[in-house]
Amino acid sequence: MTTLAETKAGRGSTGGAGSDVPPAPPEKLRRRRPHGTRWAAIGFAAPLLVYLVLFYVYPLWRNIDLSIHDYNIRAFVQGDADFVGWQNYVEIFSSSIFAQALANTAFFTIVSIAFQFALGLALAVFFRNYFPLSAPLRALFLMPWLLPLIVSASTWSWMLNSENGIVNSFLEAFGVGQINWLTSPETALLSVTLANIWLGIPFCLVILYSGLQNIPEDVYEAASLDGAGAWRQFWSITFPLLRPVSAITLLLGLVYTLKVVDVIWVMTAGGPGSSTTTLAIWSYREAFGTGQPDFSPAAAVGNILILVALLFGVIHLQLQRRQEAR
Amino acid sequence: MTTRRAWWKTVLGLVFTGIMLFPVYWMFNVSLTQTSDLRASPPHWFPWAPTFEGYATALDQQLPALGTSLLIGLSTVVLTVLIAAPAGYAIALLNLRGGKVLSFGLIVAQMIPAVVMAMGFYAIYVRLDLLNTVGGLILANSTVAVPFGVLLYTAFMSGMPKELLQAARVDGAGAWRTFISVVMPISRNSTITVALFAFLWAWADFIFASTLNRSGGMIPITLSIYQYIGNNTTQWNAIMATAVVASIPATVLLVLAQRYVAAGVTAGSVKD
Numbered sequence: 011m012t013t014l015a016e017t018k019a020g021r022g023s024t025g026g027a028g029s030d031v032p033p034a035p036p037e038k039l040r041r042r043r044p045h046g047t048r049w050a051a052i053g054f055a056a057p058l059l060v061y062l063v064l065f066y067v068y069p070l071w072r073n074i075d076l077s078i079h080d081y082n083i084r085a086f087v088q089g090d091a092d093f094v095g096w097q098n099y100v101e102i103f104s105s106s107i108f109a110q111a112l113a114n115t116a117f118f119t120i121v122s123i124a125f126q127f128a129l130g131l132a133l134a135v136f137f138r139n140y141f142p143l144s145a146p147l148r149a150l151f152l153m154p155w156l157l158p159l160i161v162s163a164s165t166w167s168w169m170l171n172s173e174n175g176i177v178n179s180f181l182e183a184f185g186v187g188q189i190n191w192l193t194s195p196e197t198a199l200l201s202v203t204l205a206n207i208w209l210g211i212p213f214c215l216v217i218l219y220s221g222l223q224n225i226p227e228d229v230y231e232a233a234s235l236d237g238a239g240a241w242r243q244f245w246s247i248t249f250p251l252l253r254p255v256s257a258i259t260l261l262l263g264l265v266y267t268l269k270v271v272d273v274i275w276v277m278t279a280g281g282p283g284s285s286t287t288t289l290a291i292w293s294y295r296e297a298f299g300t301g302q303p304d305f306s307p308a309a310a311v312g313n314i315l316i317l318v319a320l321l322f323g324v325i326h327l328q329l330q331r332r333q334e335a336r
Numbered sequence: 337m338t339t340r341r342a343w344w345k346t347v348l349g350l351v352f353t354g355i356m357l358f359p360v361y362w363m364f365n366v367s368l369t370q371t372s373d374l375r376a377s378p379p380h381w382f383p384w385a386p387t388f389e390g391y392a393t394a395l396d397q398q399l400p401a402l403g404t405s406l407l408i409g410l411s412t413v414v415l416t417v418l419i420a421a422p423a424g425y426a427i428a429l430l431n432l433r434g435g436k437v438l439s440f441g442l443i444v445a446q447m448i449p450a451v452v453m454a455m456g457f458y459a460i461y462v463r464l465d466l467l468n469t470v471g472g473l474i475l476a477n478s479t480v481a482v483p484f485g486v487l488l489y490t491a492f493m494s495g496m497p498k499e500l501l502q503a504a505r506v507d508g509a510g511a512w513r514t515f516i517s518v519v520m521p522i523s524r525n526s527t528i529t530v531a532l533f534a535f536l537w538a539w540a541d542f543i544f545a546s547t548l549n550r551s552g553g554m555i556p557i558t559l560s561i562y563q564y565i566g567n568n569t570t571q572w573n574a575i576m577a578t579a580v581v582a583s584i585p586a587t588v589l590l591v592l593a594q595r596y597v598a599a600g601v602t603a604g605s606v607k608d
Binding site for chain 2: 047048050051052053054055057058061062065066068069070071072073075076081133136137139140141142143144147149150151152153154156157158159160161162164165166167168169173174175176179182183208211265268269271272275276290293294297298305308309312313315316319320322323326327
């Protein structure tokens, strides 16, 4: 059931519903089948295959096509853009924004995931044992994940508003002066990362919680009899036994955080300056964020992102293989 | 002693939940605040004098957008299930050749950034004149849910008891008949899960809406909120009221369908 664990993810920041955990290799019954079955299989899969070609392969191919031509809106409609080869990529790599976008992406991704995972794990452990109200409270934790990103992002913008935001008002009570969370280059990236951590906690909580359910209770009982305290139990039992699930959670978190656009775009639009411009935002801004769309470099940045995602896809597959081999 | 300890955990749990849900509360609070109090310093922590002017404005202006989102969400669900369920059946139960490769492809497909898909779709839609159409948006939105749906159905269906399928075959049912009258009814919870996520993702979509439907006559609620923020930064109570209304589907599903999600998830996991 690996597939569930990974597929449950999804939306912008990192998302995913519930999931469950370590996989058992799918044991297919090998038996003689009537001749028709192969064709039936193809028939049932046909809508998906057509769909994938039309709505995945073709858009991705168009995207590659965009990145090696010099497209503008006019050339878009007429289809007569000049072929420029690698030029768009060269321009991307030599752009002054590239280094910053890369650094921002790294910061946003790594900090988001580190905190989402740590807090999600802590909460999963907290919720592991039954206590009154534990189930409804755990369900409530899903709320941030289920809300449309635009809703959460605009709420955070208002909370972090310099003059009227609740966060500044709260800090003021402790004598902290006004902080321009979203409008100063020093804090903007931190602010969007903060909002994104909040968004991603439910996803980690759900996956890790279901991972915990698969650790047999008697392991803990035995440890408890041996005199191991809660802290010791966590490091000697929970953490090591949860490693496969953790790896998948982190990897998926990584891939989904890399492609976040909505949260950052709604809160800061990549600014001020380029201080919150990640690779995904850069691509979005070039193509759709300004009055003058520049699709070709945007597509080039997008393709770089895909390569990164593919790299992690392969790592993911390796990880899964190793687990199934066990 | 255990009960005392358990209650102590409940209190702690309430505190954690309170902190976690504070932004949600705040959205609710601001949505009920009078316009004149929006810039009060310090902000009002509780809407002592609640007003529904924000909601009146929101409903007055956003009703069409909510309808559009509903239409897009439901259509995405139908399209996703129609494509994903048969494909899952083919991979899991009919031993489709290359099924493993296909599954890997779907995992990778889920990792492709939406921005990239949006650009590809834009390039195609410009030529086909599908920009700013609801149909185009439904197709684009379904690309998020279809890979997920296929993988979920595959995972669930490969756990089905094979005796059941053999029994159907002995009774003379063909692949199609087996699919419709045996496999789909058993997969009900998977269908609910797939439908739930397809709906929520389509409902929450912003990237496709803001790229493929920027100047359409029918815009979904997410884009509407975004444009609202851009045009009208002073009326945050109306913006937050719209946000609350846009969160209703999520809330309803959390309350009503949580059991089904859990059921679908666990049903898929007990297969060995």
